[in-house]
Amino acid sequence: MLHELQRNFASVALKNVTAPLLPHIEGPAGSKERRLGVYHANTINSLIDVLSDAYPVTQRIVGERFFSTLAKSFIETAPPRQPTLFRYGSSLGDFLGDFAPAQDVPYLADIARLEWARIAAYFAEDYEPLNPQKLSAIGPEKIGDVCFKIAPSLHLVESPYPIFQVWAVNQPSCNTVPAIDFTNAEQGFVSRQANEVFQHAVTPGTFHWLRALSDGSTLGAATNDAMRHDQNFDLQNTLRQHLADGTFTTIYI
Amino acid sequence: MPPPSPQDPSTSSTRPSPIPAAAGVGLRHPHIAAFADGVAEATWVEIHSENFFAPGGPRMAQLDRVRKNYPISCHGVGLSLGTAEGLDQDHLRTLCRLVDRIDPILVSEHLSFSVVDNIYVNDLLPLPYTEEALEVVTRNIDQTQEALGRQILLENPSSYLTFTDSTFTECAFLSALVERTGCGLLLDVNNIYVSAQNNGIDAVAYLDGIPGNAVQEIHLAGHTVNGADDDRLLIDTHGDVIADPVWTLYEKTLNKIGPRPTLIEWDTNIPELNKLLAEAGKAQSRLDAISDNKGSTRVA
Numbered sequence: 182m183l184h185e186l187q188r189n190f191a192s193v194a195l196k197n198v199t200a201p202l203l204p205h206i207e208g209p210a211g212s213k214e215r216r217l218g219v220y221h222a223n224t225i226n227s228l229i230d231v232l233s234d235a236y237p238v239t240q241r242i243v244g245e246r247f248f249s250t251l252a253k254s255f256i257e258t259a260p261p262r263q264p265t266l267f268r269y270g271s272s273l274g275d276f277l278g279d280f281a282p283a284q285d286v287p288y289l290a291d292i293a294r295l296e297w298a299r300i301a302a303y304f305a306e307d308y309e310p311l312n313p314q315k316l317s318a319i320g321p322e323k324i325g326d327v328c329f330k331i332a333p334s335l336h337l338v339e340s341p342y343p344i345f346q347v348w349a350v351n352q353p354s355c356n357t358v359p360a361i362d363f364t365n366a367e368q369g370f371v372s373r374q375a376n377e378v379f380q381h382a383v384t385p386g387t388f389h390w391l392r393a394l395s396d397g398s399t400l401g402a403a404t405n406d407a408m409r410h411d412q413n414f415d416l417q418n419t420l421r422q423h424l425a426d427g428t429f430t431t432i433y434i
Numbered sequence: 435m436p437p438p439s440p441q442d443p444s445t446s447s448t449r450p451s452p453i454p455a456a457a458g459v460g461l462r463h464p465h466i467a468a469f470a471d472g473v474a475e476a477t478w479v480e481i482h483s484e485n486f487f488a489p490g491g492p493r494m495a496q497l498d499r500v501r502k503n504y505p506i507s508c509h510g511v512g513l514s515l516g517t518a519e520g521l522d523q524d525h526l527r528t529l530c531r532l533v534d535r536i537d538p539i540l541v542s543e544h545l546s547f548s549v550v551d552n553i554y555v556n557d558l559l560p561l562p563y564t565e566e567a568l569e570v571v572t573r574n575i576d577q578t579q580e581a582l583g584r585q586i587l588l589e590n591p592s593s594y595l596t597f598t599d600s601t602f603t604e605c606a607f608l609s610a611l612v613e614r615t616g617c618g619l620l621l622d623v624n625n626i627y628v629s630a631q632n633n634g635i636d637a638v639a640y641l642d643g644i645p646g647n648a649v650q651e652i653h654l655a656g657h658t659v660n661g662a663d664d665d666r667l668l669i670d671t672h673g674d675v676i677a678d679p680v681w682t683l684y685e686k687t688l689n690k691i692g693p694r695p696t697l698i699e700w701d702t703n704i705p706e707l708n709k710l711l712a713e714a715g716k717a718q719s720r721l722d723a724i725s726d727n728k729g730s731t732r733v734a
Contacts, residue, residue: 183566184518184550186599190559191550205562207596207633212664216595216632219660219669224557231556261554264512264525265487307490333490376492 193217194224195260228256228269235270235300238351239277239293242286251280267304271297288342288363295344295380298336298371302378305334310374310427316420319432325401329394329429332372337392338380339368345382374427381426386411387419391428453478453505453539453651455693455725457717460509460700461500465707470496472503474707476714478539480507480697486536487528497536507540507651507697508533509620512554515574515588516547516561526581533582540651540695542587542620543578545571545608562597563607568614575615587618587650592625592657592670596633604629605643612648619644621694622653623684624676628668637683646691654684654717655699673702675713685720693721 186205192198199217206213229252233240240248255276261269274294283289310332319327338344343365350358369382370391383391386407393403407414423429458478461469468474479500486497500506513525533541546558561567579586588611590604602610611617621644630637656674660667676684676698688694696717700710 183562183564183570186562187516187518187547187550187559190547191553191555194555194557194559195553205597205599207598213595215665216667219594219667220557220559223669224555227556261556262552264514264522264548264554265484265528266556267485267488304488304491304493307495373491376495 190220194220196257197221225253225256228261228266229253231266232256232270232273236273236293236296238296238348239273239289241351242289242292242347243283247282251277251283254280267300271301273297288340288344288347291338291340291342291344292347294340295338295348295371298338299378299380301336302334302371302373305332305373308332308334308427308430311424311429311431313424315432316424319434323434325399325404326434327400327432328397328434329400330431330433331395332428332430334371334373334378335391335395335428336371337368337388337395338371339366339388341366343367345369345380348380370428372426372428379426384411384414386414390414390419391423394429453507453695455695455721457696457698457714457721458507459698459710459714461506462701462704464704465710466493466496466500468707469504470499472499474711476504476711478505478507478695480509480540480699483508483510483529483532483541484512486532501536505539506536507542507695508536508538509589510541510543511558512548513543513574513578514547514549514554515543515578516545516559516567516571517549517574518547518570519550521574521577522549526578529578530581533584540587540620541582541584542589542651544589544591545604545611546591558591560591560593560595560597562599563602563604564599565601568602568607568610571611572614575611575617579615579617585616585618587620588612589620589622589653590625591629592622593629594632594667594669603643605640609643609645612645617648618650619648620651620653621649621687621691622655623687624653624655624657624680625670627677627680627683628657628670631666631668638686641683641687641690644691649691649694652684652687652694652696653699654680654696654713655701671702672699676716681716681720684717688720688724693725696721 189201193202199214203213229249232252233248255273259272274290274297277283277290277293342363343361345367346361349355367382368388369380371380389410390403390407393406404416454477456477458480459476461479461481469479488494544558547561548555548559626637626640630640654676655672656676657668658671660669698713
């Protein structure tokens with residue numbers, strides 16, 4: 182009995198389907214629908230707020246009104262599955278990839294993926310970055326066999342569009358808008374060190390190197406992979422930079 | 435009353451002193467830095483538990499700093515104590531971890547449900563007050579209190595409707611839960627007012643039906659008025675100052691049950707910290723007015 186009623190109430194809250202519940206509500210017709218409508222409005226509006234907080238750049242690109250429309254559609258397709266709303270909306274990027282009304286802005290889905298990577302980095306577990314001396318202690322004959330554990334906050338993002346540039350010019354603090362060449366693909370990563378979330382666009386070589394290392398490849402294999410995509414890949418500098426960025430937590434052979 | 439000073443951080447590893455029967459404020463994102471730095475002049479704060487369910491990151495680090503400066507109460511919005519399908523055990527475990535981490539002075543949740551078929555409806559949906567619902571909520575509170583190893587407080591909901599199915603009044607339902615589970619009550623005076631206005635109930639009679647001894651905390655918040663005449667509905671928005679009739683009902687509550695820790699909730703249109711603290715000041719002056727001078731303002 183109670184479970185059935187709760188199912189019907191969830192349909193009111195998420196979809197404003199009131200008919201099955203009406204016989205259970207006191208009051209005259211019309212008034213009952215209006216009262217149930219309060220729960221629907223509360224639910225949908227609060228979830229739109231959650232999404233607009235999580236996706237400020239996506240919202241800025243399409244405008245508040247369109248964002249609210251796409252958010253409603255997303256909420257219908259993918260209502261929250263857990264009561265921790267800071268985790269709600271992770272699949273908005275994938276949703277936008279298939280959302281016909283947004284196809285005029287072909288980079289929108291990837292912008293949303295980049296924004297979600299920032300949220301995931303922000304809420305990731307704390308970690309201790311790798312002490313570079315541990316790597317120095319490995320002899321040259323073994324260095325190619327080293328594997329890295331990657332920081333839990335590190336997320337790789339790639340797009341056929343210049344999403345890091347688009348993201349940057351859509352920050353409230355950005356005063357100058359440089360010309361963006363929308364034919365430029367960009368790839369990069371988001372991470373968090375200490376309490377700061379940061380992101381960098383990187384060369385294709387570095388991106389493939391990071392991806393291979395994330396997948397558990399040895400340093401040797403990952404470097405070969407990077408060189409295949411970028412003959413100028415500079416292992417020493419890239420490694421130094423990522424040790425400084427706290428990209429790794431531990432090494433193992 | 436002098437402005438309360440933050441606790442000495444050196445004592446932070448010990449349990450904070452009980453929340454005094456003083457006015458605190460809900461800890462919301464725009465103000466968290468002031469509390470982490472210990473510069474906000476507040477006696478205690480309350481968090482929405484689920485906002486701090488992350489395994490790490492800056493927000494959790496800030497919470498640890500807030501905890502060194504102020505007693506904290508954990509107010510849940512997502513456990514769904516009224517859910518007929520049973521509690522989400524992962525959620526309960528994460529709540530236990532949070533409670534272990536910050537050792538809150540109070541833990542509370544709502545008399546409502548929000549989870550059905552593993553979908554989380556982001557609202558506090560009302561329950562019909564039936565024998566079946568009483569059994570469900572009793573089981574869920576028992577399970578929560580057992581997992582936490584401590585008592586929880588249950589908050590009366592704001593409501594926009596009544597169910598034809600109900601066989602208990604809300605007060606009788608709450609009283610039965612207190613009796614069966616040993617839980618305490620968090621009395622939201624704005625919710626009483628909003629529900630009473632919306633559903634044609636006498637708010638003062640409601641107060642008379644509440645077991646005052648079980649009340650360990652009071653909530654106050656702003657609401658908005660939608661429509662007029664027969665279409666008039668009060669909406670529990672937590673987005674404004676507290677309305678005059680709610681202050682009056684609060685005074686009646688204090689006169690009836692005595693001083694209790696009182697929390698100002700302000701969740702939408704969040705104001706400057708000073709404005710929020712000023713609202714807490716108004717509650718404090720009412721608490722002071724009914725308290726004697728012998729330290730009886732402290733409830734354990």
